Amino acid sequence: MNAEPMTMTGTPIRDTGEVLLSVEAISLRFGGVKAISDVSFDIRKGEIRAIIGPNGAGKTSMLNCINGFYQPQEGRIVFKGERRAKMRPHRAAAGGIARTFQNVALFKGMSTLDNIMTGRTLKMKKGFFWQALRHGPAMQEEIAHRRVVEDIIDFLQIEHIRKLPVGKLPYGLQKRVELGRALAMEPELLLLDEPMAGMNLEEKEDMCRFILDVNQQFGTTIALIEHDMGVVMDLSDRVVVLEYGRKIADGTPDEVKANQAVIDAYLGVAH
Amino acid sequence: MASGIEGRADTFPKLLMRNARDRAGRIAFRHKDLGIWQSWNWAEVAEQVRGFAQGLKQLGLKRGEKVAIVGYNRPRLYWSMCAAQWLGAVPVPVYADSVADEMAYVLDHAEAAFAVVQDQEQVDKILSITDRLPHLRQMLYDEPRGLRDYDHATLHAIESVIADGAGALREQAAAEVLDREMAAGQGSDLGIILYTSGTTGRPKGVMLSHTNVIVAAEIGCSFDGLSETDEVIAYLPIAWVGDHVFSYAQAMLAGFCVNCPESPETVIDDRREVGTTYAFAPPRVFETMLTLTMVRMEDAGALKRRMFHYFLDVAKRYGEQILNGESVPLKGRLLYKLGDLLVYGPLRNRFGLTNIKVGYTAGEAIGPELFRFYRSIGVNLKQLYGQTEAGVYITMQPNGEIKADTVGRPAPLVEIRIDDNGEVLYRSPSIFGGYYKDPEKTAETMTADGFVRSGDAGFFDEGGHLKIIDRAKDVGKLAGGELFPPKYLENKLKFYPNIKEAVAFGQGRDYATVAINIDLTAVGNWAERNNVVYASYQELAGHDLVYDMIARHVDEVNRSLAAEPMMGGAQIQRFLILHKELDADDGELTRTQKVRRGFIAERYAPLVAALYDGSRIADISTEVTFEDGRKGVISARVKVRDARTYPVTTEGAPAPARAA
Numbered sequence: 001m002n003a004e005p006m007t008m009t010g011t012p013i014r015d016t017g018e019v020l021l022s023v024e025a026i027s028l029r030f031g032g033v034k035a036i037s038d039v040s041f042d043i044r045k046g047e048i049r050a051i052i053g054p055n056g057a058g059k060t061s062m063l064n065c066i067n068g069f070y071q072p073q074e075g076r077i078v079f080k081g082e083r084r085a086k087m088r089p090h091r092a093a094a095g096g097i098a099r100t101f102q103n104v105a106l107f108k109g110m111s112t113l114d115n116i117m118t119g120r121t122l123k124m125k126k127g128f129f130w131q132a133l134r135h136g137p138a139m140q141e142e143i144a145h146r147r148v149v150e151d152i153i154d155f156l157q158i159e160h161i162r163k164l165p166v167g168k169l170p171y172g173l174q175k176r177v178e179l180g181r182a183l184a185m186e187p188e189l190l191l192l193d194e195p196m197a198g199m200n201l202e203e204k205e206d207m208c209r210f211i212l213d214v215n216q217q218f219g220t221t222i223a224l225i226e227h228d229m230g231v232v233m234d235l236s237d238r239v240v241v242l243e244y245g246r247k248i249a250d251g252t253p254d255e256v257k258a259n260q261a262v263i264d265a266y267l268g269v270a271h
Numbered sequence: 272m273a274s275g276i277e278g279r280a281d282t283f284p285k286l287l288m289r290n291a292r293d294r295a296g297r298i299a300f301r302h303k304d305l306g307i308w309q310s311w312n313w314a315e316v317a318e319q320v321r322g323f324a325q326g327l328k329q330l331g332l333k334r335g336e337k338v339a340i341v342g343y344n345r346p347r348l349y350w351s352m353c354a355a356q357w358l359g360a361v362p363v364p365v366y367a368d369s370v371a372d373e374m375a376y377v378l379d380h381a382e383a384a385f386a387v388v389q390d391q392e393q394v395d396k397i398l399s400i401t402d403r404l405p406h407l408r409q410m411l412y413d414e415p416r417g418l419r420d421y422d423h424a425t426l427h428a429i430e431s432v433i434a435d436g437a438g439a440l441r442e443q444a445a446a447e448v449l450d451r452e453m454a455a456g457q458g459s460d461l462g463i464i465l466y467t468s469g470t471t472g473r474p475k476g477v478m479l480s481h482t483n484v485i486v487a488a489e490i491g492c493s494f495d496g497l498s499e500t501d502e503v504i505a506y507l508p509i510a511w512v513g514d515h516v517f518s519y520a521q522a523m524l525a526g527f528c529v530n531c532p533e534s535p536e537t538v539i540d541d542r543r544e545v546g547t548t549y550a551f552a553p554p555r556v557f558e559t560m561l562t563l564t565m566v567r568m569e570d571a572g573a574l575k576r577r578m579f580h581y582f583l584d585v586a587k588r589y590g591e592q593i594l595n596g597e598s599v600p601l602k603g604r605l606l607y608k609l610g611d612l613l614v615y616g617p618l619r620n621r622f623g624l625t626n627i628k629v630g631y632t633a634g635e636a637i638g639p640e641l642f643r644f645y646r647s648i649g650v651n652l653k654q655l656y657g658q659t660e661a662g663v664y665i666t667m668q669p670n671g672e673i674k675a676d677t678v679g680r681p682a683p684l685v686e687i688r689i690d691d692n693g694e695v696l697y698r699s700p701s702i703f704g705g706y707y708k709d710p711e712k713t714a715e716t717m718t719a720d721g722f723v724r725s726g727d728a729g730f731f732d733e734g735g736h737l738k739i740i741d742r743a744k745d746v747g748k749l750a751g752g753e754l755f756p757p758k759y760l761e762n763k764l765k766f767y768p769n770i771k772e773a774v775a776f777g778q779g780r781d782y783a784t785v786a787i788n789i790d791l792t793a794v795g796n797w798a799e800r801n802n803v804v805y806a807s808y809q810e811l812a813g814h815d816l817v818y819d820m821i822a823r824h825v826d827e828v829n830r831s832l833a834a835e836p837m838m839g840g841a842q843i844q845r846f847l848i849l850h851k852e853l854d855a856d857d858g859e860l861t862r863t864q865k866v867r868r869g870f871i872a873e874r875y876a877p878l879v880a881a882l883y884d885g886s887r888i889a890d891i892s893t894e895v896t897f898e899d900g901r902k903g904v905i906s907a908r909v910k911v912r913d914a915r916t917y918p919v920t921t922e923g924a925p926a927p928a929r930a931a
Contacts, residue, residue: 159534160534
């Protein structure tokens, strides 16, 4: 018997394509406070893009601009080749941008399943009348959506909490449910605001795995804000660094790590 | 009783084809996937297994080769056993939660040529050890998630292997060749190798023939009258003989349905949805269910809580007698009926035991209170005593002869003999054919006249029931000559919901001591209710109030030991609470969650020393292994406490009591 030993490798293939979203010279002010000034960067299709920076650097403001929650006073955002003027969050959502929040924003009294189902709301086509009747075509539609949601539940391994109210769940699981809801929108661009804040090591590792799987399996482009540098450097393809609303660096994790401005921003510098 | 069926279907693939013929439309397997129970009837399962066998054949699997099977309970993994057996290959189920190193040993020792695994996690684990597995040629996986970009030269999805095989079988010639492969199998062929979890040393591969396993299945099926209408849930490790007999062999033989849960965490809910009629679980599972219920009841409203406790008392008084068919006063019967309506029924429903005909517990001694609790609420829970080497059954409790402290009468076809040193020896048609590649160990275990040494010490009581005390080599003596049965002490302690694990020391010492693991669920809940603040397991374990609580439990155990003949000398004089949970990944427990006493004594040597040198505090640092194989060190300062002991009250007990 010619017993040939197995040789296999599990290296994924990185393939980042054209620009999906570009932020061009945007500035955002709240009265006299400049949250973001003149920042430009782009997010390519299929990549994991991290936005980092010390506290108050304008990271969350940046995400809020991207999904239309804030309107920058200057500059423009181009998404899928389309320049967006005034844009509302629900339009962003319909256009394929989903997000999770720094502080979990779920419906606490609803079950995991129902929370994730809310992510499908925009895709429900039947009118209020049919929905209320919950019969015939509306039922068909709901079954189809439920299938997608069950896939997500399976994907995130949260079968055991399917029917539990999310308010009762530990924080790490709530974060996972929130990710599930965002995924239910089948977004092209997923914005994650500190997906690992407040998690223990094991939960963090799980979350990293899920983020990588989402990116590889669904090809979802991901922009994330994260404070854990280990996580950022391992996960992301490219990193943009903000400080006091300004961009101070942009590049691969290795480039950013070697950047003097970044080191100064994080470690402080003698003036 | 073996002969009836043997003539016609003496291997599992033949049994499968018999089922496909005789009960084609009956549901054989269910698996909850994407929130829905997917099901397959016997005809469909037979189709799948045939396709699977042909697919394996095309990948080059030969008669006599070994196929490692790694994963949780999934229909396709059970089918892979049957498909391998179809070709005369030997399935070797492996514990899914073994770390890579343990798995490498088993796969290498078994010389596995194929590996059939559940998901990416297992694929990665095996890929990381391929350099140590020179015999491994092909790997198959069930769940494709995350594996898309892997090199598929020697890696295949089970689904596509089955589809390829089924395609090839459309040709008459190929189908005939495959059917001849099945016909070539005989009952005496090696059917399966089950690696024992190894309380001591490396795991050993127990070789069982088709006949061994079929006879074992027959013993169980006829003893409890199992038929094709029964339902079981498969959730115990597939590498364990219990699961192999209950979820595979008996299902094939009796033709009943095997339900595979969605994930290990959803077992209780899934069991509830299915309503199993036949259950098998180690005491730990029953214990966890009860602990969770008790904890939840503490949070319930005052009225509900009082009703719950009142009727539990009623059940304690009358429940068991009613189940055993003894006479009970009318008032008791009426109260019990009411309790059944208000408490026991809903409770059984919660546990998923509403339809249960018979439930078995085995693997470890069950706390008598725990055992009685389930029986008192109307669950026909029984004990059996078994071993992998016996093809599981050695003794079982017949209906109506249930005692909490014995394991029952010899099972049908089983002969038992007690050796001079108290060791239990047994012989039956289902005993194993030897350890794989280990004739020395086989010779040590088998006697010349065909009996197997169980390694357990026990005796028959006046009713002819076997009573197991402990592992034969573990029953020791204190320095003063008093009997010291460590497991007996540990089990008494573990009955308290607050105590998850206990390790007793005392062999050759002046007195007995224990190291205790608290149960985080129960103690954590207690802490919450009593405003005890803690940040970690370690901190909670070291808390003075927790020590006080455990001290009360130890005290009660001592009091009960003092009242038993022979055991009074083994009262616990000192104890401590360990700063970390004992974990199989650190080698402190076996994969079936039994404590490895010797290893623990070595690893925590400074603590054991402190238990005996009178010091009140000891420092310890231990290395821990994380699931991915990385290691870390945790250190702690552990307190040691004295416990009260009682004068021995039973007459004839030799040991004098010491005041501590």
